[in-house]
Amino acid sequence: MSKSPPRPPSDRGQGRKPIKEGEETVVVGVRMLKSQRQKLTDLGGAKWVRKMIDKAKTRSEAKSKG
Numbered sequence: 001m002s003k004s005p006p007r008p009p010s011d012r013g014q015g016r017k018p019i020k021e022g023e024e025t026v027v028v029g030v031r032m033l034k035s036q037r038q039k040l041t042d043l044g045g046a047k048w049v050r051k052m053i054d055k056a057k058t059r060s061e062a063k064s065k066g
Contacts, residue, residue, distance in 0.1 A: 019050070 019025055032040070040048070057065075 004014075
């Protein structure tokens, strides 16, 4: 039986890269219809959602400019 080479250490940049340096991410669950899930995927998924949230104004921001 041949011996496989040793695995490299797990500290060489492995794993998911941060979305934004220095900011922690959280997982958010959202209920939707299957058709809505497909549309979300077509629009760009989580990246699209983050972009829309960053673009949107909160109620207090909208009132202060009104």
